[in-house]
Amino acid sequence: MVQATTHPAIRGLKVVRPYPDMVASSGLYRVLLSSAPSVFTPRTKLGLPIVGYRSIFEPSWLLKLRFIRNSRGILKEGYDKYRDMFVIRRWTTDVVVIAENKYMEEIRAHTKDAVRSVEPFVLDLAGDFYHQGKVFIESDLQNRVVQHKLTPNLGNLIPIMKSELGFALQEELPDVEAEDWVEVDAINVFARSIARIVARIWIGPDECRNEDWLVATTDYTQNIFATGFILRFVPWFLRPIVAPLLPTYRSMLKSSANAQKIVDGLINNREGVTRTKSDGSKLSNDILQWMMEMARGKELQRENLAERILILSLAAIHTTALTMAQALYDLCANPQYIDELREELVEVLRSEAEWNKTTLLRFAKLDSLLKESQRLNSVFLLTFNRFLPTPITLSNGVHLPARTRIAVPQYAIMNDPVNVPGEDPAKFDPWRYEKLRKEPGNAQKYFFAMTDAQHMAFGYGKYACPGRFFASNEIKMVLAHLLLRYDWKFPEGQGRPQNFTIDSDMFPDPTKRLMMRRRTVEKGLEDLLAF
Numbered sequence: 001m002v003q004a005t006t007h008p009a010i011r012g013l014k015v016v017r018p019y020p021d022m023v024a025s026s027g028l029y030r031v032l033l034s035s036a037p038s039v040f041t042p043r044t045k046l047g048l049p050i051v052g053y054r055s056i057f058e059p060s061w062l063l064k065l066r067f068i069r070n071s072r073g074i075l076k077e078g079y080d081k082y083r084d085m086f087v088i089r090r091w092t093t094d095v096v097v098i099a100e101n102k103y104m105e106e107i108r109a110h111t112k113d114a115v116r117s118v119e120p121f122v123l124d125l126a127g128d129f130y131h132q133g134k135v136f137i138e139s140d141l142q143n144r145v146v147q148h149k150l151t152p153n154l155g156n157l158i159p160i161m162k163s164e165l166g167f168a169l170q171e172e173l174p175d176v177e178a179e180d181w182v183e184v185d186a187i188n189v190f191a192r193s194i195a196r197i198v199a200r201i202w203i204g205p206d207e208c209r210n211e212d213w214l215v216a217t218t219d220y221t222q223n224i225f226a227t228g229f230i231l232r233f234v235p236w237f238l239r240p241i242v243a244p245l246l247p248t249y250r251s252m253l254k255s256s257a258n259a260q261k262i263v264d265g266l267i268n269n270r271e272g273v274t275r276t277k278s279d280g281s282k283l284s285n286d287i288l289q290w291m292m293e294m295a296r297g298k299e300l301q302r303e304n305l306a307e308r309i310l311i312l313s314l315a316a317i318h319t320t321a322l323t324m325a326q327a328l329y330d331l332c333a334n335p336q337y338i339d340e341l342r343e344e345l346v347e348v349l350r351s352e353a354e355w356n357k358t359t360l361l362r363f364a365k366l367d368s369l370l371k372e373s374q375r376l377n378s379v380f381l382l383t384f385n386r387f388l389p390t391p392i393t394l395s396n397g398v399h400l401p402a403r404t405r406i407a408v409p410q411y412a413i414m415n416d417p418v419n420v421p422g423e424d425p426a427k428f429d430p431w432r433y434e435k436l437r438k439e440p441g442n443a444q445k446y447f448f449a450m451t452d453a454q455h456m457a458f459g460y461g462k463y464a465c466p467g468r469f470f471a472s473n474e475i476k477m478v479l480a481h482l483l484l485r486y487d488w489k490f491p492e493g494q495g496r497p498q499n500f501t502i503d504s505d506m507f508p509d510p511t512k513r514l515m516m517r518r519r520t521v522e523k524g525l526e527d528l529l530a531f
């Protein structure tokens with residue numbers, strides 16, 4: 001029997017399966033599931049294997065449900081068995097997973113590397129129903145601003161970021177004046193602290209500490225994901241009825257309205273300034289200002305600007321906070337490396353005597369730790385998520401129709417021993433990339449913010465994450481402060497929080513805590529720290 005997939009994105013990827021999903025409703029289902037041989041591999045009409053079925057009797061809906069919590073296992077199975085190319089079944093869509101670099105390069109050449117990850121990302125959030133994120137699809141003002149304004153200004157922004165991180169950490173970390181160990185919910189504290197720094201750079205000094213903005217940006221992310229997650233299980237035609245019943249949906253709209261109000265007020269003030277200061281000297285150095293300057297046509301509409309800033313906060317806050325928390329967890333799980341890392345921080349800060357681009361560049365061990373931690377605990381298992389704009393036939397003869405959804409199993413690739421550079425691929429080695437950079441010809445390779453075919457945690461190609469250079473600076477500045485000001489460990493009897501997955505995103509167990517204690521800062525550094 002031939003079943004056609006239903007999602008418009010995968011029209012043409014017909015699935016050939018010789019058994020009906022109705023088997024699931026039979027009383028024999030459980031017995032059959034466990035006793036049937038697992039040698040059978042369903043394939044799409046194009047001949048691509050679909051991974052993850054536990055037996056010939058497992059219905060597709062169950063596989064799609066299982067992908068939510070077992071994506072890591074299913075992707076690894078596909079990567080180990082088929083390597084080049086295979087298909088995974090997600091709740092809303094099938095995805096052609098491409099693990100062989102050769103085929104990805106063929107796709108990049110064919111598309112001129114001009115397709116972005118935004119559309120699949122928004123559709124995954126059921127975005128075509130509630131339109132959140134639509135502005136990101138319509139145009140790429142956010143990318144232009146990050147690439148042409150934020151990144152070239154990173155050096156100038158360091159003092160501002162330092163000042164805001166001092167305030168943020170003092171506000172958000174628990175009070176640890178006494179030299180006792182105090183428990184901390186690292187994920188939440190880091191998300192709130194990063195949200196503050198991001199707010200300062202996104203909307204400037206006047207409103208960045210406005211609690212409504214901070215709540216809007218942190219809650220918006222959680223609510224948009226939760227709403228999208230629930231709505232995915234609701235048929236398209238019922239979504240307009242179900243959505244308003246969801247508290248997460250109502251909170252999301254409230255965040256959006258609050259953000260709109262704040263951005264509106266800022267634009268009112270700034271339009272006056274733009275008119276009177278023709279030399280531009282008094283204009284703010286922040287994302288909103290840059291967007292106002294670079295926006296064209298519809299991008300200039302206030303709702304458009306406000307939504308864009310909100311979604312750019314979404315892209316920047318939790319990804320960064322999780323990456324930072326994972327690195328700190330890795331250090332706590334391997335405390336023998338902490339002193340060596342502190343030595344580097346102290347030595348570089350003493351010799352530079354200030355926080356600047358070179359200071360952050362010289363934090364080579366910290367940079368290497370971040371890359372190694374990301375290799376083992378990346379936020380995304382799949383990157384290079386794209387819809388093919390036009391059909392393509394790859395050199396292995398596989399024809400992929402237009403609108404095929406593709407992705408790269410970057411977590412499996414990064415953790416395949418043959419792709420791990422340096423020695424001992426199975427080991428957590430925080431100095432792996434620092435050692436490699438010392439080898440001849442490698443000085444400009446293996447930086448945390450760089451992407452290559454073996455390490456695509458920030459994506460790949462022209463539309464790899466444009467914010468990765470900002471994220472790298474931000475994490476280094478915050479982590480350096482956290483390590484110099486405090487000691488860190490896990491609570492008695494608790495090990496490193498285990499990672500779990502929801503769909504193809506990975507998170508550390510949010511119920512786990514860290515312990516922190518104030519320490520004496522090395523001589524001569526007190527005045528260099530933000531707090």
Ligand code: HEM
Pocket residue numbers: 115116117118140142143146312315316317319320323379380383384385456457458459460461463464465466467468470471
């Ligand atoms: C550690 C933190 C971060 C991680 C792990 C991360 C990861 C990613 C990944 C995997 C992609 C998809 C790229 C691809 O598929 O080729 C992406 C896209 C994007 N990221 Fe990040 N990101 C981070 C921080 C940031 C920050 C701080 C910003 C803003 C300054 C940002 C802005 C964006 C934008 C605008 C896109 C969409 C690019 C497009 O048009 O396709 N990200 N990010």
